[in-house]
Amino acid sequence: MIVVMRRGAEKAEIEHMAQRVESLGLKAHVIVGEERTVIAAIGDKREEMKESLESGPGVAAVMPILAPYKVASREVKPESTQVVVRDLKVGAGSLGVIAGPCSVESEEQLITTARAVKKAGATALRGGAFKPRTSPYAFQGMKEEGLKLLAAAREETGLAIVTEVMSPEDVELVAKYADVLQIGARNMQNYRLLEACGRVDRAVLLKRGPAATIDELLLAAEYVLNEGNQNVMLCERGIRTFEAHTRFTLPLATVPYLHQKTHLPVVIDPSHGTGHAYLVEDMCAASVAVGADGLIIEVHPKPEEAMSDGYQSLNLEQFAHTMAKCRKVADALGIEM
Amino acid sequence: MIVVMRRGAEKAEIEHMAQRVESLGLKAHVIVGEERTVIAAIGDKREEMKESLESGPGVAAVMPILAPYKVASREVKPESTQVVVRDLKVGAGSLGVIAGPCSVESEEQLITTARAVKKAGATALRGGAFKPRTSPYAFQGMKEEGLKLLAAAREETGLAIVTEVMSPEDVELVAKYADVLQIGARNMQNYRLLEACGRVDRAVLLKRGPAATIDELLLAAEYVLNEGNQNVMLCERGIRTFEAHTRFTLPLATVPYLHQKTHLPVVIDPSHGTGHAYLVEDMCAASVAVGADGLIIEVHPKPEEAMSDGYQSLNLEQFAHTMAKCRKVADALGIEM
Amino acid sequence: MIVVMRRGAEKAEIEHMAQRVESLGLKAHVIVGEERTVIAAIGDKREEMKESLESGPGVAAVMPILAPYKVASREVKPESTQVVVRDLKVGAGSLGVIAGPCSVESEEQLITTARAVKKAGATALRGGAFKPRTSPYAFQGMKEEGLKLLAAAREETGLAIVTEVMSPEDVELVAKYADVLQIGARNMQNYRLLEACGRVDRAVLLKRGPAATIDELLLAAEYVLNEGNQNVMLCERGIRTFEAHTRFTLPLATVPYLHQKTHLPVVIDPSHGTGHAYLVEDMCAASVAVGADGLIIEVHPKPEEAMSDGYQSLNLEQFAHTMAKCRKVADALGIEM
Amino acid sequence: MIVVMRRGAEKAEIEHMAQRVESLGLKAHVIVGEERTVIAAIGDKREEMKESLESGPGVAAVMPILAPYKVASREVKPESTQVVVRDLKVGAGSLGVIAGPCSVESEEQLITTARAVKKAGATALRGGAFKPRTSPYAFQGMKEEGLKLLAAAREETGLAIVTEVMSPEDVELVAKYADVLQIGARNMQNYRLLEACGRVDRAVLLKRGPAATIDELLLAAEYVLNEGNQNVMLCERGIRTFEAHTRFTLPLATVPYLHQKTHLPVVIDPSHGTGHAYLVEDMCAASVAVGADGLIIEVHPKPEEAMSDGYQSLNLEQFAHTMAKCRKVADALGIEM
Known part of the structure; x- marks a missing residue:
C-alpha cells in the first residue's frame, strides 16, 4: 500500500x-x-x-498495490481452469454453450427447446425454476416442479442442467436436480448464498452484478472458492450505464481483462447483456472472437408467448443460425466448440 | 401501455x-x-x-404508462407515512437521526458512541452485528454477541436499535434484539429476505442498491409491504457512476422525486453516499434542506481504529457539530428534528 | 407523441x-x-x-414516438452507405482499417509506421497534428508541420489520411492535407465545427462523445449531413461508466443497433475504447465479428516513447498480428477486408 | 508517481x-x-x-501522486477566490443568484423576467442568444439580436448579464454585450474556446461536462486561467448516469469536494441538474445548505410556451418562492445572499 x-x-x-x-x-x-x-x-x-x-x-x-482477491488470482494459479460437467466444457480453449428458456413453463416447452438446442450444438440446458423477479406481481417460477422437468430433459437429451438458486435454504434442493448452480446478478453479493454454494459438489455459474466492479466479482467468487468449491465460472451479463437503447451495456473487454487476472473461465450472456433478440446473434459471434469460454443464451420456441424475457429470447431457428455463425468464428480461430 | x-x-x-x-x-x-x-x-x-x-x-x-408498483404509490395512499419506533420519528414533517458505528466492535466502543449520539440529538443507534463484506477476508461482525451489546445500549439510552439482517434465516434472531431491520444495498433484490422482513413486526430500513432504478427500489419495497408490513423506510445511499472522487454518487433529488411518487419516508445516508468523513457534514445539511425524512450517519469514537468504514465515520465531536448545523437548517425550514 | x-x-x-x-x-x-x-x-x-x-x-x-433524426435514418435511406476514400472502403460489406500513431511526432516515426501498417493491410493512416489534450501542459501537436508529414506519407504509401480537426477556423487548412476529417469525442457537440465539416468536400469520421446517447450521436451526424456532406462515418470509441479497469467501456452492441437505425457505416476504436494495448487485439477481432464497418487503431513503432497514448498503442509487430487475426474472422464471415 | x-x-x-x-x-x-x-x-x-x-x-x-492541475489548486492559492461583477458576488462566503430564461425570445419575455428575478433577489440575468441544440432542427437562438436585448435589460435593471458563447470567433462579439461568458457543458473541452475566453476581460462561468471528471473540469479551468483570466466560476450541472427519472444526476458533494481542491467558486445549476421544474426548489435549498457559492436557475414567465427547456423552468412566482426558501437557509447558516 x-x-x-x-x-x-x-x-x-x-x-x-x-x-x-x-x-x-x-x-x-x-x-x-x-x-x-x-x-x-x-x-x-x-x-x-x-x-x-x-x-x-x-x-x-x-x-492499494495488491489485488484484494487471492485464490481466484492467476498469479496464484497460472494455468486456466476448465469446468467440465457432462458434455459441457468451459475454459482452457473450449467454448461451452448453455441455452434454453428464461423460465421453465411446461414439459412441452422445455423438451422442445432442449432437443432443438442440443441439435444446434449446445451442451447444457438453462431454465429458471426459481425466478427472481423485480416485481412481486410477476411470474415467480414453477419451483420444484420446474426442477423435475429439467431433470427429465437431461434424462432424454444428456444436456447438463444450469438453473438459478436464490437462497441458501434452496441450495440442497436445487443441487439435487441441477448440474450447475447459477447465482444471479442480483445475488452476486448475497454472501450466505455464495458460501452455501461453495459447500456443495456442483459447479457454480456466478453472474456479475450490474454495478459490480471486476474486483468485487472476483471477491464474490472468492467466497465460493474459499469454501472448497473450485468449479466456478464467471459470467459477464452487462453493467448498468446511461445507455438506454440496450437493457444493459455488455463490455466484452471483460473477457481478455479477466483472462489476465484470473484462471477462472468467463461466460458471456448476450441475452441479458443486450435485452433485444435482434442483437444477440452478432454479440454471440463477437463473444467467440474476443475469447469467451462460454455462452449462455435465452431460447424459446415462441418468444412472443414466453412468460418472461420474451423480447430477448431467440426462437429455435434463430438459435441454430447463431450457432452456425459462432462455429465459423470458432473454427477460424482454433477454438473448440 | x-x-x-x-x-x-x-x-x-x-x-x-x-x-x-x-x-x-x-x-x-x-x-x-x-x-x-x-x-x-x-x-x-x-x-x-x-x-x-x-x-x-x-x-x-x-x-408502459402506469408505474409498476402499487401499494407503495402515493396515488394509492396520498398521505405521507410516518414510521415511529420509540423516540425515532421518520416522515410526515419529522426528521429522525440514526447514528452509530459501522460495526459493533466492543461494549466500550458502542456505549460511548450511544451516549454521545443521544446527547447530540440522535434518536436511534445504528451498528452492524452481521456485516456483509466485499472480501471474505474482512471482519464479518460480532453476530449475536453484537446484537446483545446493541440491546444493552438501548437499555441504557433508550435509543431505538437499527441493525442489518443479511439472510432470511437470521430475521427472527435479529428481530429479537432490534427495533428496525436494515436491508443492505447488496440485498435490495434478495426477494426471500424482503419477504421474510415483511412478515415480522419490526420496521424496515430498505437501502437502494447502487445500480437500482427508483422503480426497482419501490418494487423491492412492495415485496415487504405485500407481506403486510407497512413500516418501511426507503434509504438513498448513493449510486454507482463514473465519479471516483466519492465512493458513490449521492443524488439528493431522489428525495423530492420519491416524495411525489410514494408515501413512504426517505432517509439519506451521507456516510456511504460520499465515502469521506470530511464531506458528511455538508451533505447532512443539504439532506435536511432538500426535505429528507431521516439521516443515517456513521459515527465512531476513534475512526482511525475502526474495524470497518473508518474513512467515512465522523468522530463524536464532528457528529455533534453536524447535528448543530442540521438543526439550524431544520429550524429555518420548520422541520421537526 | x-x-x-x-x-x-x-x-x-x-x-x-x-x-x-x-x-x-x-x-x-x-x-x-x-x-x-x-x-x-x-x-x-x-x-x-x-x-x-x-x-x-x-x-x-x-x-416521443418518432426518432428525432431524419437524414441519418435508415427509414429514409434503406441501403447502407459506403464511404470510399482512395483504397479505404468503409461500409456495405467492406471493413476498412485506419491505423497510425496518436500524434505525429517526426518524419521518421510517421513514415516507419505508415509503411508497416500498409504492409499489414491498413488502407488509411491516422495521426494527430492538432491534439486536444485534457491538460494545457501536455504536448499539443505539430500542427501544420504534422499535416505536411501526413501528406508526405500519403505520397509515398498511397494510404488515405485521417486526422483530427479541432476548430471551425482550422477546417480549411486541415482539409488541404487530409482525406478524412476526424471530429473528436470532445467535439461531438461542437455544432459550429460540425457545420464547417459539413461544407467541405472531405469525408468525416465523427466520434461518439463518452456521455452521448445514440440519438445524440445521430443528431450530431445530422448537423454534418444537413450541410450537404453525405460521407459520414460514425465511430464508437467507448462510453464513460463506473468501470475503472478500462479507460472507457466499449459497447460493441452499438454496431448492430446502429445498423438497424442508420445507413451510415460504423467504425470501432478499440484503442481508446479499452485504453490498454493488451486488450486491443481481442477487441479488434470481436469488432470484426460483430459486423463493424471499420477499425481505427493506434500504432507506434516504440509505444514506450510515444508523446501521447503510449499505453494503448500497439507496436508494429502487435499490429501485424492483430490484422492476421481479424482477417481470419473476416474471411470466415465473408467480410471484405 | x-x-x-x-x-x-x-x-x-x-x-x-x-x-x-x-x-x-x-x-x-x-x-x-x-x-x-x-x-x-x-x-x-x-x-x-x-x-x-x-x-x-x-x-x-x-x-500519480500529484493532482494534474496547478493554478486552480487550493494548494497554490489557499484563500478562496470571489468573482464580483456588478452586484453579483460569487464565492468566499457570498452566494450569487443568476436567473433567467433558457433562450432570449423577445424583449417582452426578457424584460418581464429580468424585473421579476431582480425583485426576488437575483443579481444576474441569464439568457441564451447563441443556443447549442442537440438537434439541427431546434431553435438556435436570436444571436446578436438577443445580445442586444440582454444589454437593454441590464440597462434597465442593473443585473449582470450571463450568456453562452459557443465558438472562439464569437468571443469578441459576446464579450461586447455580456458581463460573464458562459462555456456550456458540451464545450467544456473545446480548448480553443477556453483559450479565447481566457484572453478577454470578462468573468467566465465554466460548466462541467456530463461525463467529465473533476480533474478534467479543473484542467479545463486551467486552460482559461493559464491565459491570464482569473475570474473563473465552476458550475456543476449534473452528470450522466443510469438514472432516467431526472435529466442528469446532480451530485452536490461536488461542492465541498471542490472547495477542498480549488480556490475557485462553485455554482450549482439545479435546472439542468434535475430537468424537472418541480425538483428545482428543493435542490436550490440543498445547494445553499451544502455551501454552494452561486445558483443559476432557469425562469420563464410562461414555461409552457418557452421555445426551449420549458419543462425545467420555474415561473416567476415559483422563483420568488424558491428564493424565499433559499434565504431562510442562507440566513440560518450565516451565508451572505
Missing part, C-alpha cells in the same frame, strides 16, 4: 502514520518528495488495512 | 397485435399516424404484459 | 392539452384509460414539441 | 524502468515488496509522464 500524505503534512503526522503502518505488521518506507511525502507499506495485508489507514491524520489517500 | 409498431408494419401485423392486446384482457385502441401506427392498450396489467408484447411481429417498442 | 396526463387530471386540463397539441399543427387523439388519460399527438413535429408540452397543466410525461 | 511492477518482473525490467524514470528528470526510488516491486518517482512532472511510463516492460500500473 502507498499512503499519500497531504501537502504540508506535519512531521508528527508522518511519524504517526509510519508507526501505525508498522503496528499493522507491515514495514513502513517513508519517501519524501518535492511536494508530498508518501509512505510505502510493505507486506501482504490488503484491503482491510486500507480502510483503517485512510482516516489517519494528514493522510490524503491510500492506494 | 402503448405498443409502437415499426414504420411500414403490415396490416396483418397490426391486427395481430391488437388481438394479442385484447387476448391479455386489455382494450386495444389503434391509432394510425403519418409515419407509424401505435396501439394504446387500455387497462391495468402493467409490467408483465410489456415483456410479452415486445417480441410481437412488427413491434418497435412498448411503453 | 404520447402525452400522459396525471392520474386525476381534470377535464379542463385534458382539453387544454388537446387544444395545445392541435395548435402545434398535430392531430390530438384523446384516449381515456382506467387510471389515466393519454393524448396521442399525430403528425411529424418531433423533439422540439416535446419540451413545450411537458410543462403543460396536468401532464405527467411526454413520450 | 508510483510505478507498480508486475509480480515477477525481472531485475532488468526494474532497472530499465528506474533508468527511464531518471531520464525523465525524476528521482527513482525502488522499493522491493514481498509480492511486488514499486518505483517511487520523485519530482514534479505529473500527467504527461504517466502515459509514457505505463507502456514500459514489466509495468503493471502507474499511479
